[in-house]
Amino acid sequence: MSKLNLTGRLASRAGKTVKSLVTYLPAIELENYLSVTRVYPDLEVFYDAAKNKTNLKKVIDIQEDIKNELLAGAVGSPLSLTVVLEASPTLITTGKRGNIEYERASTFVVGNVLFLVAILKTLGIKAPLFSSRLSSSEIKKNSIYRQMLAKDEVMVTFVFDDENGLSEDQVREFFFKYNRQHLGLHLTQFSSPDETFPLKPFISKLTKDLNLEGYGGVSTRSKHVKASDSYLTTEYILFKFLVGSVAGPQVQETAMMSKDVTFASGLKVLDVLEDGYIKYIEAFLRGWLQPLENNNKLTRVGFRLSAQIWQALSLVVHQLVIGGASIKDLTQAGLILGELDYNKKATHWHNCKVMGLDSNGRLFKNTASSTREFRNGLAQYFLTLATSNVNT
Template sequence: MKNAEELIISGIQSPNVLGGLSLLQSCVSIGELLTILPQEHLLLDLFSANYERSVNKERLDKLASYYLKSVTNNTPFDIPNISLVAYNQAREESLYERVVSLQYDRKESAIVDGFLAISALSKLLDRVDPFTGKKVNKSVLTSKQKQVLMDIDVRLSVYYCQNKKINEETISKLFLHINTLDTRVYSQSIITQVQESPLNLGAEKLAQALNLDLFGGISDLNKITKSDSYVTTKSTLIQILLASLGGKGARVEKQLPTHLPNKTLITAQVIEDALITLIPFMRGWVSCLEGKFKQDSNGFHRSMQIWQAMGVVAYELNHENDLTETDLFSFGQTLGRLDYDKSALHWGKCPAFKKDASGKVWINATGGGRTFRDKVATYFVSLLGLNDTKIH
């Protein structure tokens, strides 16, 4: 660095990013990043009025919590990506093939991506938030942990145009495009793996209570295949638990629900109460299928919708009076003793099924996973002698 404002950063040059711009991609430590950020923020007026709204605060808190846990637990994490525009005649020097050094004035740069990450890092390092001018409560990190955080790398992207000024319209468009496109893939399975919820903890307790590791364990992915040794998935256990609490009306949308359909808050105690019924019932079911899990990889006992139907049945059992743990275990055994072979004749009594083109095996007749689950649950309830008209 020539002076306090003149920066020299080395990295990989990408000359083909459209709009006449080039891009330098580099890595710098968080400590170094905080020294090279511009002091004035060209685009602040575009978001300052909304920066402290609840949606941004929630996202910032999630980032800070994520970074905090990664540092305290020493676990790998998705390092932040910070993007700047060096808008006034940046100068590059070729070092080797596409490796270049870029020289520009810090005062003539603008942040276009990574605002919340910068705020979260500032919060953990007891620094003033550069976008609000506020300093939050003292960080829970120790001095040693703060140094660990300072030494972690971030991805730094610098857009520039060599020896030419980038106009404000181009900078503004780049900022808007980056901050309006949600490029992360969405999946309920992803959400159930990372979201902190009593449902997650309850699913883990259910897996332990059923000793599922003895039969092949549970998968973190959303499905299992014939070649897998797993017997079910974590997502399925969450769905079972949720159905046992709220019946077929309870569902996972973009996040794990915080309330049941009747508005009851899902707390750790609510989960514990549900497990009192669910665990002995599922134990009875699993106890009859231990051999099947190891010997037959192609029966309906490996269908995640069949597993989830057990949650709907458990919901009905929750509404039966004076059922003992022995009763619940016995109900589970009754369903566990069914023939789960895909050609078993009894599936013909369940409207969820129809014969395939060969006429030999049963397949889903409903066209949907949730509808299939619910019709199987109705069939199971009828086999237990419960009043299936109660299923909501």
């Protein structure tokens, strides 16, 4: 990949290797110099939390502000972004001026993310958090404004360490520090990676009681598990598991980690768990994990780590408890489904309505028309397998 070059005003602190360079880019050029849609590793869950009504309203308000500033000459603050360069760029200095050579893929926008979203949405460029597709009427209606914005210059501050580079922990810390100091993204209770959320105590309880650390642990920062990861699952997946087990598929689909999750009746999932429901979930997961105790290689096979698999399993717990299953029944059902072959080549997937072979006829994959249909189809299949061997 070819490298990019930018020149600007260089600033540094005495005795520090971290520097900053301020430059200006036309709004239309941002996507050419920055990885504008990049979600930094282990920050997925926080970006998911940022997809809320408060931030959407902020973006709409920012769009209106910029529009008034450009079309009506209203007074406004300069458009600005703060960007971290993870890898060490090549830096050439001339007095207080600097030139950096860097790779676009190493950039991550940490500051004024909502400004970035507002700019990209207005220009019809793919944006993080919210859709940026423009309708034909919007294209015609805002044509002049978009042309003006495209040429408008955005002040971009690049933060980097040309000697040592910046570690992942430093980048994540800077992300939270910036948004804490500048009141940027509205992340409800997620103002730092260490803060809690309503169902956190029950996720911690599951982690401890089931010794999930012994199976690879639980990620507190990622939303899903990647093939290269070492942990078993994530807090986000366990949150969805708890909600699905207690409240079923509809509530599970719309539930947000940062809020108290309630049924349509107003009853809180938290209260149901506190009343003893957690023991059914623990019983099921204890059975499901049992086959992994003596064969840790199974942990990372096929679909076993998939968030959709975990959520579907939680819906099995929900149906079993509704049907009057006992703690013993839940453990047995978990064991049956834990011993299932989750390999993508496993022939039993033929019996699952939402699974089918890929174009090469070798591996099974999701054939459902939506994530919801896939998850519910898996749950029905798992329930059939579990109940065929469990007397409830």
